[in-house]
Amino acid sequence: MSEESAINGSVNNGRQLHLSCNCVKIVDVMEESKNVIELRDISVVFREKPVLEQVSMDIKTGSFLAIIGPNGSGKTTLLRVVLGLIPPSSGTVRVFGMPPGSLGEERHKLGYVPQLLGVDLKFPLTVEEAVLMGRYGRIGLGRRPGRRDREISITMMERVGIAHLRRRAISRLSGGQLQRVMLARALANEPELLLLDEPTNGVDQTTTFNLYEMLKELHNEKITILMVSHDVGVVASFVDGVACLNRRLVVHGKPSEVLRSEELEEMYGCEAVFFHHGRVPHMVVEDLR
Amino acid sequence: MDILQYTFMQRALMAGAIVGALCAIIGVYVVLKGMSFVGAGIAHASFGGVALGFLLGINPIITAVFFCIATAMGIGAISRKGDIKEDTAVGIFFSATMALGILFIGLSKGYNIDLFGYLFGSILAVTQFDLIVTTTVGIVVLLIIAVLYKEFMFISFDAETAAIVGIPVVTLYYLLLAIIALTIVVSIKVVGIILVSALIIIPAATAFQIAEDFRLMMVLSTIFGVISSIGGLFLSYAINTASGATIVLLATVIFFITAAISPRRRRKRYDLSDNVEEGPSCMCADRSADRETSLKEGTEHHEAAECSHKHPH
Numbered sequence: 001m002s003e004e005s006a007i008n009g010s011v012n013n014g015r016q017l018h019l020s021c022n023c024v025k026i027v028d029v030m031e032e033s034k035n036v037i038e039l040r041d042i043s044v045v046f047r048e049k050p051v052l053e054q055v056s057m058d059i060k061t062g063s064f065l066a067i068i069g070p071n072g073s074g075k076t077t078l079l080r081v082v083l084g085l086i087p088p089s090s091g092t093v094r095v096f097g098m099p100p101g102s103l104g105e106e107r108h109k110l111g112y113v114p115q116l117l118g119v120d121l122k123f124p125l126t127v128e129e130a131v132l133m134g135r136y137g138r139i140g141l142g143r144r145p146g147r148r149d150r151e152i153s154i155t156m157m158e159r160v161g162i163a164h165l166r167r168r169a170i171s172r173l174s175g176g177q178l179q180r181v182m183l184a185r186a187l188a189n190e191p192e193l194l195l196l197d198e199p200t201n202g203v204d205q206t207t208t209f210n211l212y213e214m215l216k217e218l219h220n221e222k223i224t225i226l227m228v229s230h231d232v233g234v235v236a237s238f239v240d241g242v243a244c245l246n247r248r249l250v251v252h253g254k255p256s257e258v259l260r261s262e263e264l265e266e267m268y269g270c271e272a273v274f275f276h277h278g279r280v281p282h283m284v285v286e287d288l289r
Numbered sequence: 290m291d292i293l294q295y296t297f298m299q300r301a302l303m304a305g306a307i308v309g310a311l312c313a314i315i316g317v318y319v320v321l322k323g324m325s326f327v328g329a330g331i332a333h334a335s336f337g338g339v340a341l342g343f344l345l346g347i348n349p350i351i352t353a354v355f356f357c358i359a360t361a362m363g364i365g366a367i368s369r370k371g372d373i374k375e376d377t378a379v380g381i382f383f384s385a386t387m388a389l390g391i392l393f394i395g396l397s398k399g400y401n402i403d404l405f406g407y408l409f410g411s412i413l414a415v416t417q418f419d420l421i422v423t424t425t426v427g428i429v430v431l432l433i434i435a436v437l438y439k440e441f442m443f444i445s446f447d448a449e450t451a452a453i454v455g456i457p458v459v460t461l462y463y464l465l466l467a468i469i470a471l472t473i474v475v476s477i478k479v480v481g482i483i484l485v486s487a488l489i490i491i492p493a494a495t496a497f498q499i500a501e502d503f504r505l506m507m508v509l510s511t512i513f514g515v516i517s518s519i520g521g522l523f524l525s526y527a528i529n530t531a532s533g534a535t536i537v538l539l540a541t542v543i544f545f546i547t548a549a550i551s552p553r554r555r556r557k558r559y560d561l562s563d564n565v566e567e568g569p570s571c572m573c574a575d576r577s578a579d580r581e582t583s584l585k586e587g588t589e590h591h592e593a594a595e596c597s598h599k600h601p602h
Contacts, residue, residue, distance in 0.1 A: 034370060083453050107455040111336040113448055123446045126502045133443050137454030169501035189454060 023131050034061050036224045037082055042091035044077055051077045055091070055249045059226060061192075064219040064238070066227045069245035075228045078245060079197055082226070083112065108138050109225075111191030112178045113225070121171050121178075128166040130181050131157055134188030150278045156184040160214060176207035183214065187190070190245075193224045200231040212238040292514030301412045305518040305536070307427045307544040308476045309488065311515025312536055315472045317507050318465060327364060330379035332473045333591060334360035334480050337386035340408045348404060349407060350474060357470035360386055365466045369459070374379050375542070410481030410533030413464065424473040430468045436537035441465060442503055479518065480533035491540040492517060498544075498551040513543055535547040 037059040052074040059065055069075045080086040082094055084100030093099060096106045103110075111134070134156075135149040145153075155241040157163040160180040170178060179199065186194060194215075200208045208231065216238050219225055226237070242248060293299050308545060319328050338356025341347030360382050365552075368375035387550040394404065415423075434441065444458050444465075452458040492513035493506070500506035521536030528535075544597045 044527050083454065087450065102573075103455070105452070110453060112453045114447065114451055118322075120446060122497075124497065124500045124506045125446060129442075129503055130446075132452070133446070133450070136439055136443050136451070136456060139439075139442060141457075145439070159484075171501070185450075 003135045011138050038094040040092045044090040053248050064225045065241040067243045069099040070208045079228045105163045108191040111186030111194040112184045113196040131184045134185035157186040160184045175203045196227040300415045302557040304415045305522050308479045309514040309518030312488040313492040313510040316489040320493040325490050328489045332485045334386035336390040340390035344397040346391040353474045361466035361470040412532045426475045433483045487537040495544045495547045498547050561589045
């Protein structure tokens with residue numbers, strides 16, 4: 001992916017950007033320029049408290065984007081909006097060009113890696129059973145996993161290096177191994193878009209690094225990756241785009257520009273608003289409407 | 290054994306075996322999905338249904354089926370709305386349906402009511418009709434589980450991801466509630482309204498202590514369920530005790546024996562790291578509990594207070 005083609009973003013000018021995207025679609029025949037995810041003025045209000053405000057963002061096919069932000073900034077909520085688990089209070093979401101609630105067959109292009117801390121470790125499940133679950137959406141209601149499903153599961157287990165653990169109970173895994181199980185499960189769905197919720201939570205530095213290495217590899221195979229994280233440091237060297245979220249989309253651009261350390265600190269306080277769009281990074285004052 | 294010559298004993302054993310297996314299989318999902326209290330609530334709701342049957346002069350099992358399914362759907366609908374937690378919803382229906390039952394009993398005064406048998410079980414009084422109903426419902430429930438085995442497993446383990454890959458989580462949740470209700474209704478003749486949830490929970494909980502994979506838990510739970518009901522039935526005959534109570538107590542004894550000898554497998558491990566944690570990271574202690582609430586509420590956990598330090602990079 002060329003660096004600047006990966007992401008398009010907008011803080012306050014979603015509509016205009018949307019129109020320009022439509023034009024691009026007509027003119028540009030290249031698959032790569034298509035948006036996998038389009039968010040337009042997404043607001044989420046929960047119990048009369050705004051969790052997300054006016055977030056607009058395009059994520060292009062093949063990009064590797066990290067959404068970072070302080071805790072409570074709404075980044076997990078944004079991920080859940082993309083996944084169709086939370087309907088936005090206002091605004092539109094398109095995933096593969098469709099509302100995430102009515103994705104139909106397109107659902108099979110999604111791979112989701114949940115937070116490790118939410119995984120029910122006491123559930124009696126072997127690694128193989130857990131990974132095979134990733135196929136369930138494709139297999140269909142009431143059908144048994146076939147040979148192909150098992151083969152793909154094994155391939156994915158091999159790929160993330162847990163094939164030797166396939167008969168082991170998930171309760172007996174280390175954090176790093178469990179994370180690979182969750183990744184293999186997501187990959188078993190043969191996704192085009194991989195979404196990860198705080199994948200570095202609760203695992204050590206080595207495991208984190210290994211995960212990013214694997215994600216980088218997947219990214220090279222044209223899988224679009226969207227990751228929610230507060231692990232700012234390590235993210236930079238792997239992803240090709242960073243969006244900083246603090247209820248609003250504060251900044252969105254290449255990691256080298258977003259993550260210059262002085263700005264980062266400010267961003268985390270979200271005092272300055274830094275916006276990168278296209279080749280030349282430029283500052284934008286926060287939306288004053 | 291000469292007691293097997295009696296028709297009532299043959300019926301009792303058949304009903305006991307079917308119900309024991311059925312409850313144990315359903316129980317696996319109930320225990321893993323954390324719905325034990327839902328099971329107890331639906332069981333107690335059947336009291337209202339049975340009483341309604343007495344009031345209307347219909348076979349109480351038939352009214353109980355509808356009553357329990359309605360209650361199960363009500364619990365599901367209220368807890369899914371999200372403002373009220375599942376256990377609170379159960380608590381409401383639990384007492385309301387019992388109250389209705391008492392009201393119905395009062396209204397149908399003058400009739401000689403065999404209510405005791407429904408409350409505490411009367412497996413030796415299982416009729417031909419009861420056996421046919423039990424068998425039919427048993428087959429239906431088992432068929433549903435056989436077909437949707439993997440989906441129910443998925444939504445019990447990780448409903449969120451199941452929804453994302455396109456499993457109809459909500460529909461399946463209601464279907465699960467409905468088959469729990471059906472199972473309970475056909476089981477009340479065997480162990481009684483008050484004890485039926487034990488037959489669902491205990492064998493599955495026993496299997497949970499041993500099994501490390503889902504299939505094994507199913508198999509073990511079924512075995513424990515059938516052993517408890519058949520064994521309890523013989524035991525109650527031998528020592529002349531109430532059959533429902535004997536069945537449940539036998540299951541309980543098996544549970545405690547298993548708990549004592551089971552390998553210490555379920556390491557409580559919230560520390561997920563492979564090595565000892567180095568340097569500051571945001572692995573604050575009560576994250577998992579925090580997260581559960583946040584999942585329900587659809588917001589992020591507010592860890593700002595716990596993790597106010599700047600993230601190193």
